[in-house]
Amino acid sequence: MNDLEKTTEGQAVEATQDPVEQEQATTEAAPEEQAAEAAQDSVQEAGAEAAPETAPEEQAPAAPPVPVNPNMGWYIIHTYSGFENKVKDSLRSRAEAFAYSDKIGEILIPTEDVVELRAGKKVTSKRLIYPGYVLVQMEMNDELWHVVKNTPRVTGFVGGGHAPTPLSADEVNQILYRQATAADKPKPKMTFAKSETVKITDGPFTNFTGKVDEVNPDRNTLRVLVTIFGRATPVELDFFQVEKM
Numbered sequence: 586m587n588d589l590e591k592t593t594e595g596q597a598v599e600a601t602q603d604p605v606e607q608e609q610a611t612t613e614a615a616p617e618e619q620a621a622e623a624a625q626d627s628v629q630e631a632g633a634e635a636a637p638e639t640a641p642e643e644q645a646p647a648a649p650p651v652p653v654n655p656n657m658g659w660y661i662i663h664t665y666s667g668f669e670n671k672v673k674d675s676l677r678s679r680a681e682a683f684a685y686s687d688k689i690g691e692i693l694i695p696t697e698d699v700v701e702l703r704a705g706k707k708v709t710s711k712r713l714i715y716p717g718y719v720l721v722q723m724e725m726n727d728e729l730w731h732v733v734k735n736t737p738r739v740t741g742f743v744g745g746g747h748a749p750t751p752l753s754a755d756e757v758n759q760i761l762y763r764q765a766t767a768a769d770k771p772k773p774k775m776t777f778a779k780s781e782t783v784k785i786t787d788g789p790f791t792n793f794t795g796k797v798d799e800v801n802p803d804r805n806t807l808r809v810l811v812t813i814f815g816r817a818t819p820v821e822l823d824f825f826q827v828e829k830m
Contacts, residue, residue: 658751690722701774
């Protein structure tokens with residue numbers, strides 16, 4: 586028998602091998618493969634345990650809340666007119682110098698937005714609601730009373746001698762509400778009175794003169810009596826459409 590016939594015969598024998606024997610051979614090889622896989626898994630787990638854990642990022646501690654002094658109340662101090670802002674700055678400086686920063690809170694100078702005409706254009710500016718007065722939130726005691734009262738350009742507290750009366754919550758809320766609403770709806774800077782003579786500067790009656798018959802500050806309008814064809818005729822105008830004579 587030649588070599589080719591031997592090879593062909595060997596292949597035929599393997600092809601005709603019992604399937605049960607093939608399964609047994611596969612089963613016998615499986616434990617070795619499983620053992621190898623188990624050993625590889627053990628090595629990977631050991632490497633994972635040996636790897637150092639990444640430390641979490643450290644976060645900066647949150648700043649503690651600023652404590653609110655429950656003994657503070659709102660007081661009004663009288664100042665020289667026109668020096669309200671300087672008094673406010675001086676109070677802040679003196680509070681730090683005398684270590685009273687924890688006993689003096691907010692310092693408020695109530696203002697409102699007003700509108701006026703300049704060169705034919707509306708210009709908005711700030712106006713003091715209470716000229717010559719400053720509101721101070723503070724813890725009242727004799728020593729602090731002297732510090733505030735002796736601040737340059739301060740003439741004294743409103744509402745008592747050494748024991749001034751603090752504002753009520755309603756009074757403070759009214760002041761704050763007026764300041765907030767004034768910012769949303771600026772008021773005209775000029776004011777008018779009944780029977781006052783004005784000159785119309787805008788609209789179909791420009792250059793006419795008349796007398797104010799009625800003032801409506803909520804709507805910022807006037808009713809002016811203008812003489813037309815010998816008769817007094819009421820004309821409703823905006824504050825910005827007239828000027829005082």
